[in-house]
Amino acid sequence: xxxxxxxxxxxxxxxxxxxxxxxxxxxxxxxxxxxxxxxxxxxxxxxxxxxxxxxxxxxxxxxxxxxxxxxxxxxxxxxxxxxxxxxxxxxxxxxxxxxxxxxxxxxxxxxxxxxxxxxxxxxxxxxxxxxxxxxxxxxxxxxxxxxxxxxxxxxxxxxxxxxxxxxxxxxxxxxxxxxxxxxxxxxxxxxxxxxxxxxxxxxxxxxxxxxxxxxxxxxxxxxxxxxxxxxxxxxxxxxxxxxxxxxxxxxxxxxxxxxxxxxxxxxxxxxxxxxxxxxxxxxxxxxxxxxxxxxxxxxxxxxxxxxxxxxxxxxxxxxxxxxxxxxxxxxxxxxxxxxxxxxxxxxxxxxxxxxxxxxxxxxxxxxx
Ligand code: SMG
Ligand code: MG
Numbered sequence: 001x002x003x004x005x006x007x008x009x010x011x012x013x014x015x016x017x018x019x020x021x022x023x024x025x026x027x028x029x030x031x032x033x034x035x036x037x038x039x040x041x042x043x044x045x046x047x048x049x050x051x052x053x054x055x056x057x058x059x060x061x062x063x064x065x066x067x068x069x070x071x072x073x074x075x076x077x078x079x080x081x082x083x084x085x086x087x088x089x090x091x092x093x094x095x096x097x098x099x100x101x102x103x104x105x106x107x108x109x110x111x112x113x114x115x116x117x118x119x120x121x122x123x124x125x126x127x128x129x130x131x132x133x134x135x136x137x138x139x140x141x142x143x144x145x146x147x148x149x150x151x152x153x154x155x156x157x158x159x160x161x162x163x164x165x166x167x168x169x170x171x172x173x174x175x176x177x178x179x180x181x182x183x184x185x186x187x188x189x190x191x192x193x194x195x196x197x198x199x200x201x202x203x204x205x206x207x208x209x210x211x212x213x214x215x216x217x218x219x220x221x222x223x224x225x226x227x228x229x230x231x232x233x234x235x236x237x238x239x240x241x242x243x244x245x246x247x248x249x250x251x252x253x254x255x256x257x258x259x260x261x262x263x264x265x266x267x268x269x270x271x272x273x274x275x276x277x278x279x280x281x282x283x284x285x286x287x288x289x290x291x292x293x294x295x296x297x298x299x300x301x302x303x304x305x306x307x308x309x310x311x312x313x314x315x316x317x318x319x320x321x322x323x324x325x326x327x328x329x330x331x332x333x334x335x336x337x338x339x340x341x342x343x344x345x346x347x348x349x350x351x352x353x354x355x356x357x358x359x360x361x362x363x364x365x366x367x368x
Contacts, residue, residue: 001111002080005367006072007035010064011359013295015323020138022165022193023054029293029323030060033356036106043110043346047102048265048292055191056240056266063099071103072366083108087268097243097268104269105301109346118304118343123274125307129338133159133314134322135189135291138168142175149176156337159185159211159314165193170204177208185314189214192240196224199231211313212237212259225256235259239290243267245275252283259313263290264305273305281310291316296329300342300349307341328355
């Protein structure tokens with residue numbers, strides 16, 4: 001396809017409640033919505049970089065800059081392209097995977113819409129709905145936490161993930177198990193907040209039959225994760241560390257991870273995400289789809305990815321309402337604990353013009 005331009009919108013969506021992780025509290029989601037305009041259909045992409053470089057080196061202002069200055073001009077200069085060519089074309093720019101992922105997503109969506117194919121069937125989805133999990137932030141008190149967990153369980157969420165950090169780990173997990181029992185999947189996510197010297201504390205989590213502990217140590221601590229994995233019964237799941245299929249293959253080979261959180265943004269796009277799924281599956285490693293507080297655009301696309309056969313654990317793909325009062329697409333909804341895999345052309349959802357306008361804080365066009 002030949003792309004004539006990209007519309008980049010900066011958007012701000014208020015969260016229904018503050019979301020606290022080991023690296024800070026968010027009260028609104030800042031994102032970039034990208035529209036690829038072509039000689040065929042238009043395509044939509046979303047950049048999942050956070051406002052600040054606290055989860056990974058990328059942040060929204062930087063993503064905007066690299067998109068407008070480097071990535072989109074290179075793509076527009078390339079002429080006729082396919083989605084498969086986006087990553088190789090942008091290879092000369094180092095890093096910036098979340099920014100690159102948004103470009104590939106918009107191009108892929110346009111391509112699939114033009115051929116009336118859904119992202120789900122293009123990727124190789126084998127199910128029509130995916131089990132839904134919810135990520136629960138660090139709360140001011142244990143009471144606040146159990147109240148939130150109780151309400152998500154009554155919504156029907158099949159799995160609960162608790163954010164943890166030093167000082168907020170064994171106590172919240174124990175309180176949730178005590179109050180709600182063992183009949184649902186429970187896991188924790190530290191977002192790199194620990195070091196190997198915390199192994200004894202983390203070992204205490206073994207008592208609560210957790211599905212996994214996500215990214216306890218630093219992004220680059222692959223060997224130390226392997227050491228920790230030998231000490232714990234709870235499976236280690238890497239998130240931040242897995243930035244590519246190569247990183248996934250290495251972490252698996254080094255036994256640093258027995259489960260992988262796949263996030264398309266973190267790894268540079270849905271095609272790389274599928275590669276990680278394939279590598280993990282070939283190695284008997286379970287994967288699940290992570291979340292970055294996506295709008296309906298990313299949420300719909302993540303549901304398509306999570307429908308691949310290696311995604312054997314519930315993902316962080318919750319309903320739009322978990323974070324947003326009003327989404328920019330038709331809301332993604334929870335039905336009996338599942339999210340329906342969109343089967344329309346491309347990502348299967350389109351932003352509602354008035355809603356998108358309402359949350360847009362600035363718009364920039366990059367043209368050929
Ligand atoms: O989209 O449901 C979601 C958020 C899931 O906890 C979530 N994401 O490390 O996995 C993770 C975090 C990254 C974003 S925290 C602001
Ligand atoms: Mg995580």
